[in-house]
Amino acid sequence: MNFSIERILYSMPAVIIGLSVHEFSHAFMAMNLGDSTAKDEGRVSLNPLRHLDPLGFLFIVLVGFGWAKPVRFNPENLKHKKRDRILIALAGPLSNLALGTAALLVLKLLVTHIQVSDGSLADIGLNLLLYFGYINFGLFVFNMIPLPPLDGSHVLLQGINLSPAIEQRVVQYGSYALFAIILAENRLNIDLLPIGRAVNTLVGLFF
Numbered sequence: 001m002n003f004s005i006e007r008i009l010y011s012m013p014a015v016i017i018g019l020s021v022h023e024f025s026h027a028f029m030a031m032n033l034g035d036s037t038a039k040d041e042g043r044v045s046l047n048p049l050r051h052l053d054p055l056g057f058l059f060i061v062l063v064g065f066g067w068a069k070p071v072r073f074n075p076e077n078l079k080h081k082k083r084d085r086i087l088i089a090l091a092g093p094l095s096n097l098a099l100g101t102a103a104l105l106v107l108k109l110l111v112t113h114i115q116v117s118d119g120s121l122a123d124i125g126l127n128l129l130l131y132f133g134y135i136n137f138g139l140f141v142f143n144m145i146p147l148p149p150l151d152g153s154h155v156l157l158q159g160i161n162l163s164p165a166i167e168q169r170v171v172q173y174g175s176y177a178l179f180a181i182i183l184a185e186n187r188l189n190i191d192l193l194p195i196g197r198a199v200n201t202l203v204g205l206f207f
Contacts, residue, residue, distance in 0.1 A: 022093070050069075103136065
């Protein structure tokens with residue numbers, strides 16, 4: 001089997017589940033903190049069709065960078081605006097960290113108790129778990145980068161006091177900076193964001 005096709009087939013379940021749980025977690029947290037915007041828009045759901053952006057899904061499978069439909073919320077409905085915005089932002093990445101951890105714990109348990117031959121159903125299952133762990137850890141690390149529009153930037157911006165006008169500019173230019181960094185990494189083959197190293201470190205904690 002061609003490696004790229006194999007990678008896509010192993011990646012798809014992890015990408016679909018990882019992105020759906022990520023966005024669901026944002027919506028669920030916002031709902032529980034007093035804002036019903038996401039609930040009214042049908043985002044408090046684990047149905048992937050509620051969350052996946054077709055182009056963003058294709059990008060993340062093929063090149064390792066992509067996006068889902070962002071979850072909207074109204075800060076005016078939150079009782080503790082700064083704290084609650086941080087909690088909403090963290091809910092998505094932490095859900096991916098939990099998914100990746102669970103997958104690799106199961107994988108570690110299985111590989112120590114079963115014998116596997118190449119191409120068997122057990123081998124396919126173990127590879128699916130490995131990809132599930134890698135991709136969800138990747139979603140966690142990537143989204144915690146403090147550059148807009150990633151979740152890490154929302155955590156950072158709530159920790160510093162900026163005027164709305166300046167915050168809007170930071171978000172605008174930060175998004176351009178993130179796109180430029182990703183483009184440079186792919187075109188120039190340089191490692192500006194140590195996502196791969198961070199993910200490998202996390203996976204290394206299990207093996």
